[in-house]
Amino acid sequence: MTILHISAECYPVAKVGxxxxxxxALPKYQNSPNTTSQVIMPFYDNKFTQENTFSSVYDAQLNLGDSVYDFQILVLKDKPLDFNVFFVQVPELLFKDYVYSFDDTDRFLAFQIAALDWLLTWGMYPDIIHCHDHHTGLIPFMLQESYKYEAFRKIPNVLTIHNAQYQGWFSHDKVGLIPPFNFEHVGLLDWGGQINPLAAAIKCAWRVTTVSPSYMEELKQAANGLESLLSAESAKCIGILNGIDCNVWNPETDTYIVENYSIKTVDQGATANKTYLCDTFNLDLxxxxxxxxxxxxxxxxxDLFPEVFQLALEKDNLSILLxxxxxxxxxxxLQDLKPNFxxxxxxxxxxxxxLSHIIYAGADxxxxxxxxxxxxxxxxxxxRYGTIPIVRSIGGLKDTVTDINEAGGFGICHPNTTVSEITEAIDRAITLYKDQPTYKGIRTKIMAIDHSWDASAEEYINLYNTLKTSQQ
Ligand SMILES: Nc1ncnc2c1ncn2[C@@H]1O[C@H](COP(=O)(O)OP(=O)(O)O[C@H]2O[C@H](CO)[C@@H](O)[C@H](O)[C@H]2O)[C@@H](O)[C@H]1O
Incomplete structure (x- = not known):
């Protein structure tokens, strides 16, 4: 099976979140002797693209309404990644030192059109096209509706919603930028009087996944305007919990952290990292x-942190690093708070x-x-790094963290995002920290929890297989 992920971001090439x-990570864990999982993404002007060399495998022009843009498909000359990545270079639109800006309509439309134009010329079509978030949300629509891409009609496509808050809205004035389609179906693009790429993808994708089961349920109640659409399409929606890349996020081998450690040596290792943070940021060890x-x-x-931090720091029994x-x-x-504490x-x-890795390793x-x-x-x-999470029980946080007061619990959970509940959760954490044997017991327990990608990557493969079967 050949899978093509289409995304605006991919670590370590370009990361915003x-x-x-x-x-x-997902393609790495999907790759096997029977499965080839690859990524296509924009070519940005950033550290990764400056430090690596690329060659062009395809050179053409794309139409965005009346405008014509040169584009290339680039691949890495050396292969520093664990899976193939194809880069869409549209010098005039995509090659910027940022991933997202205020108005990205033309940029990500060009990206999506270039990717599909190139795919038309690719001898072997992928078995599955997997789109991520609204930046690639017009692809399921174009695959289904644009005359130009008729050859792709039978390729199953999946949309994963990583965040439904952002939907890529743009005005119907720009509908002409989308390659021609039967205009009677323009309603598929619309939600609330605007073109809404995320809504279009939810309507047209063969399957919609969200990155945790709880989030899938919550979206039916709160999805920044898409609640009724998600409820109506719920039969094709499923929540699959993300994993983490345990090769990158491993305190035993992580090259970013100050001292590596395992479950057995966490006491010493975590303290070495905490010491570094406290020295660097002038905090009380x-x-x-x-x-x-x-x-x-x-x-x-x-937005609640300035007040929460003020209240917590006044008690003078903790350190905070953001x-x-x-x-x-x-x-x-947050800057203004510094001189006071x-x-x-x-x-x-x-x-x-x-720094983010050192904080996961050194914070309590x-x-x-x-x-x-x-x-x-x-x-x-x-x-994984032995740092106890304090979370508001929602979405994936609800699916992955159990409160210490519950059977088998290991985290601190609060039901709402309010100043008083966060402050109270911090107080509970301080009480736990004072009881060092219990605190240390929890720390070693959480390090052993398995959130690797293996199970979730397999869930996606099973999902693709059901789509391939339904296609026959
Ligand atoms: N200033 C900074 N410096 C260094 N590193 C930083 C950073 N700010 C963030 N990061 C890193 O960015 C990543 C953030 O991951 P999240 O899952 O919290 O993010 P996000 O809300 O972007 O993603 C959306 O997509 C993901 C993936 O599906 C969902 O988990 C999530 O709920 C959803 O909102 C982590 O690797 C974190 O360490």
């Missing part, structure tokens, strides 16, 4: 270290992959008070 981690890593957006509950960027208001509030609080506003607790969390990878990385 969890989408990259998934698309950078003797206090429990609470961390947050992620995008500073309302979905993650990060790594993230996003809302300028929150960034400024020198020695127990610090924030690194920005993106730093290496990881905060994730998300309002929406389709799956969440951070809590699974934290578990």
């Amino acid at each position: 969890g989408l990259a981690d998934v698309v950078g 003797d206090k429990p270290l609470f961390a947050f890593i992620g995008r500073l957006v309302d979905e993650k509950g990060s 790594l993230g960027s996003g809302s300028k208001i929150t960034e400024n509030q 020198v020695g127990t609080y610090n924030a690194f506003i920005g993106y730093d992959e290496k 607790f990881l905060l994730m008070p998300s309002r929406v969390e389709p799956c969440g990878l951070n809590q699974m990385y934290a578990l």
Whole structure:
């Protein structure tokens, strides 16, 4: 079976968040003697593309309405990745030093059209086309409706929703950018009077997956306007929990962290990493270290951090370190807090992959008070590194973290994203930390939890197989 994943992000080529981690790992775990799993993604102007060499395997032009753009399909000359990646180079639109910007309609439309135009010329079509998020959401529509791509009608396609908050909306004025199709079917593109790529994909994809079972259920109640569509299409929807790439996220071999460690040596290893963080960020080593890593957006509950941190730090019984960027208001509030709590609080506003690994290794607790969390990878990385997650029980967090007060529990859970519940959860964590034998017992227990991709990768393969069977 040949699978082609189509995505805007893929680790380590281009990463903004969890989408990259998934698309950078899933193909690896799907590849087997019987299965070839590959990725096609945009060619950005970034560190990875600057540091590697590429050759062109296809050179053509694409039409975006009346505009014509040159494009190429590039492949890596050397093969530093564990699976094939094809790159769509549209110099005028995609080759930027960012992945996302304010208006990406033309950019990602060009990407999707170039990918399909090239596929038409690819001798052997893939058995499965797997699209990720709204940036590739017009592909299921085009495969089904665009005259140009009629040859693909029988190829099963899957859409995975990593985040339904973002839908790629654009005005009907731009409908002419989509390769010609039977205009009587234009309603498939529409949701609420706009062209909505995510909605179009939910309508047209053969199957829709979300990245955790709970998120699938929650979307029927809250999906940024798509609730009724997801309920109506629920027969073809399924939640498959993400895994984590245990080769990349392994405290025994991780080259980013200060000292490697295993379950047996976590005491010493985690302390070495915590010491590094405390030295670097001027934090108190003797206090429990609470961390947050992620995008500073309302979905993650990060707008509450300035108040939560203020209240928690006033008690002077913990240290807090935050790594993230996003809302300028929150960034400024988090920066403003620094002078008030020198020695127990610090924030690194920005993106730093290496630092994120050291924080998973060195922090004692990881905060994730998300309002929406389709799956969440951070809590699974934290578990693997022996850092206890404090989560709001929602989406994938609900599916992966059990509260210490429940049978077999190992995390700290709170039902709502409010200042008082997060603060109370922090207090519970501090009480747990004071009981070092129990704390250490939980730490070794969580490191042994298996969230590797194996089971989920197989679930996807089973899903593809059912589609291939239904196609015959
Ligand atoms: N400032 C920073 N510096 C360094 N690293 C940073 C960083 N900010 C974030 N990261 C890293 O980005 C990844 C974030 O993963 P999440 O699953 O939390 O993300 P996200 O909300 O982007 O993804 C969406 O897709 C994923 C994948 O399906 C779902 O798990 C999730 O719920 C959904 O919202 C982690 O690897 C984290 O360490």
